[in-house]
Amino acid sequence: MWRSVAVFRFASLGYAAVLLAVGRANYQHVPLAWAILGAMTGWTAATSLAYGGRAKRTRLLLCADLLVTAAALFSTIAVQYPRSIQNAAMPLTATWVAGPVLAWAVAEGAWAGLAAGLVLAVCDLTLRHQHLQSFYRSPVLNGSVLLLLAGAVVGYVSTLAARAERALQHATELEAASRERERLARGIHDSVLQVLALVQRRGAEAGGTAADLGRLAGEQEAALRALISDEPEGQPALLDELDLRALLSGAGSNVVAVITPADPVLLPGDTAHELTAAVQAALDNVRQHCGAAARAWVLIDDEGPAVAVTVRDDGPGIPAGRLAQAAAAGRLGVSQSISGRIRDLGGSVSFTSAAGTGTEVRLRVPRAAQRA
């Protein structure tokens, strides 16, 4: 962007020089005009250099640029015949006045470009028409409008370009992060996971303190495995749908196994979150009634029109009749909060319990939520 602005400034400087050489007749002080043009060249070179570096691209410089350009524009009064000015001859600066407008637009966006354009347009109109009453029918207005447009459009485009560049950078960073994660996952599989699994296994065989160590290693192994087996590429492009597998995998531990299909189980975001919360409540129930060591399984079954999640524990189970009895007495507690959530999603909940095979809660939620 900045390079294009510099190119434009030098090109318009050349144009101004050609105009001066050809239209010498309009000037009463030709040597002074050349001197001013020389100063303009120096300023162009200096600003182009300064704009090139991010550090020197300050607001002060932008303001100075605008002032110098306006001064150069007004110097036309000193060098041209008043008659030429009245006849709408090109001022000394010619198209060079657009330089700071572009600089402002690129640096600060559309509004700044518009403001700079407005300042210079007013200067231009004041220069040509000492009588401001007539400016609205002047042909010079054309140039002013174009100046304003240039400021607005270039500002808008440069904002867009900056945003696109940021987006690209963000995407590149994400890609690098995911590649790094893959590399780590490979590394962890090759070493840490294997050793942890081995420690767990040998520890369990040795018994005693070693068994405790083994159990700890097993917990870490399960946590690490869950961490690196999250498949970020499995995340859907649609942000309003979530993969239930990813949400529920957080519930997994060395006593809770989360069993899923190989493909993403997509649900609308709020449905997925509510269902996850219900499953979490069911698991809390297991902890509360069967202790922290009770094992549990969470099975996700994507039936197509509906998604079913079954939570089973290997606790003592609830004797037949107790469940209905508790429900009748309104003492189902956490179970009630599970049922409530699922009913709100238009789904159903069923409890099965048998001595020896623990308690099973089956949550079933239709894909297209039928809200009450």
Place this chain on the structure above:
Amino acid sequence: MAESAVRVMVVDDHPIWREAVARDLAEDGYQVVATIGEGAQALRIAGSVRPDVVVLDLLLPDMPGVEVARGLRTAYPDARVLILSASAGQRDVLEAVKAGAAGYIIKSAGRAEFLDAVRKTAAGDAVFSPGLAGLVLGEYRKLATSKAPDTPRLTEREAEILRMVGTGLTYKQIAERLVISHRTVQNHVQNTLAKLQLHNRAELVRYAIEHGLDSA
């Protein structure tokens, strides 16, 4: 070594694991005929060492474990493959099982669980961990959306049993609950896998014919 000892080949790129698994197997009376760290090498020697069971890690340095499972079908069709993996992607496990692996067990499973899996594999039974049941169930759910006439389907009973295996119930518990024999449960489970493998093979053949690879 007894004449009837089950011959096992261990394919795992991690030396500590390879040795630990081999030792466990040897202590339990298995004959470990080879321990190998690379898939290509495993395929090369399978024919000469004639393993009854191949304990296979899916993450190998030289080639995907799924390819090894598939390759073993041709290299030595009598070998039954048991996947033993630490962190393999679920898709990979499912593909390996569809390609003919008899079962899948995770590395953090205990020694007894592992030896039981090897015993089942050697006996020709499928080794269905809850995780594998979930994957197979999911695969059938996906196939159910297909309109093709020869797509395998689950019967009500098979779906019910897969769901039970997927929530950690043992065959014995399932048999008691459904009031059927242990063997019947085993057969149902086996059947779900066999249908998938058959379908997978048919798909491969169809693919080969469509792409003119059948002359090879």
